[in-house]
Amino acid sequence: MLSYILRRIGLMIPTLFGIMLITFAIVQFAPGGPVEQVLSKMQGQNEGALSRVTGGSGDLGGGSRGGNAGATGGNSRYRGAQGLSPEFIAKLEKQFGFDKPAPERFAMMLWNYIRFDFGRSYFRDVSVIQLIRERLPVSISLGLWMTLLSYAISIPLGIRKAVKDGERFDRWTSAVVIVGYAVPGFMFGLMLIILFAGGSFYQWFPLRGLTSEGWENFSTWHKVTDYAWHMVLPLTALVIGAFATSTLLTKNSFLDEIRKQYVLTARMKGLSERGVLYGHVFRNAMLIVIAGFPGAFIAAFFTGSLLIETIFSLDGLGELSFRAIVGRDYPVVFATLYIFSLIGLAVNLLSDLIYVWIDPRIDFSARGV
Numbered sequence: 001m002l003s004y005i006l007r008r009i010g011l012m013i014p015t016l017f018g019i020m021l022i023t024f025a026i027v028q029f030a031p032g033g034p035v036e037q038v039l040s041k042m043q044g045q046n047e048g049a050l051s052r053v054t055g056g057s058g059d060l061g062g063g064s065r066g067g068n069a070g071a072t073g074g075n076s077r078y079r080g081a082q083g084l085s086p087e088f089i090a091k092l093e094k095q096f097g098f099d100k101p102a103p104e105r106f107a108m109m110l111w112n113y114i115r116f117d118f119g120r121s122y123f124r125d126v127s128v129i130q131l132i133r134e135r136l137p138v139s140i141s142l143g144l145w146m147t148l149l150s151y152a153i154s155i156p157l158g159i160r161k162a163v164k165d166g167e168r169f170d171r172w173t174s175a176v177v178i179v180g181y182a183v184p185g186f187m188f189g190l191m192l193i194i195l196f197a198g199g200s201f202y203q204w205f206p207l208r209g210l211t212s213e214g215w216e217n218f219s220t221w222h223k224v225t226d227y228a229w230h231m232v233l234p235l236t237a238l239v240i241g242a243f244a245t246s247t248l249l250t251k252n253s254f255l256d257e258i259r260k261q262y263v264l265t266a267r268m269k270g271l272s273e274r275g276v277l278y279g280h281v282f283r284n285a286m287l288i289v290i291a292g293f294p295g296a297f298i299a300a301f302f303t304g305s306l307l308i309e310t311i312f313s314l315d316g317l318g319e320l321s322f323r324a325i326v327g328r329d330y331p332v333v334f335a336t337l338y339i340f341s342l343i344g345l346a347v348n349l350l351s352d353l354i355y356v357w358i359d360p361r362i363d364f365s366a367r368g369v
């Protein structure tokens with residue numbers, strides 16, 4: 001097993017390299033980079049000032065700007081560079097690190113990331129690691145609690161549905177599961193805000209943040225209750241939208257195992273139904289459920305909570321990554337991608353180890369994986 005773990009850790013290196021290389025190559029061809037972002041803002045400010053001076057006439061001065069473009073940036077590869085000197089463009093490129101060839105920039109980025117040096121945000125004048133450190137607790141709270149709660153609900157429910165397959169309990173719970181599967185989590189979030197966060201009916205829960213103002217001065221018990229109070233609505237929205245898939249997966253896995261020959265043999269030996277279910281079926285049926293755990297955790301941790309973070313004004317990693325992509329804040333984009341990929345690979349390795357812990361008959365190292 002140790003050799004298998006070492007091989008998997010070794011495979012993480014080329015995997016991370018490939019992810020970063022492909023993303024870096026795509027970014028090179030993506031329009032609207034940080035230099036263009038700055039130029040467009042400057043152009044908008046200049047046009048706004050010109051409009052105020054000329055009373056809103058868009059044509060006045062257009063000819064002079066166009067005639068000047070050839071001498072002052074008209075040949076620039078950046079849109080919005082007209083009227084700006086090549087020296088100024090060169091300073092912007094140097095500021096953002098685009099004065100070096102792409103291979104050199106990629107090599108420098110990898111060397112820094114190996115040392116977990118992610119640089120500074122282009123537009124916030126703060127280190128990227130500080131931004132991630134500030135947002136990480138929010139994403140961990142949402143992802144961890146959502147995954148634990150959804151599995152705590154879906155596993156017992158899926159087992160019960162398998163045992164009661166075709167009966168009334170199975171039918172009416174299937175209706176609940178279908179609704180949870182069909183309706184997106186952010187729609188449940190909006191509904192909860194309307195009903196319970198002062199939208200139109202009640203104001204039982206807060207709408208923003210994970211803690212109240214002055215939380216640092218609260219007693220320990222008050223901190224716990226205040227945190228739980230703020231987590232009720234976003235977690236409810238996430239869990240309702242997430243438990244359906246794992247419930248159906250658990251049910252179908254147990255149904256498949258219950259119909260196998262070894263279960264009939266165990267019943268013929270006189271074992272109780274509970275003993276058969278939890279002594280024999282549970283271990284085999286839960287393997288496929290565990291296989292879906294890393295994907296569920298990663299989705300909840302990084303992507304599934306993006307809209308929920310936005311709706312409930314939670315400053316998490318999902319919102320940080322989204323805003324960085326929109327704003328072309330490349331240090332934040334690449335740093336979050338690197339961390340997300342690294343954690344995802346580590347969680348997949350952990351999933352394999354849990355496989356072996358539940359069923360020692362599985363031996364990945366013997367397969368040469």
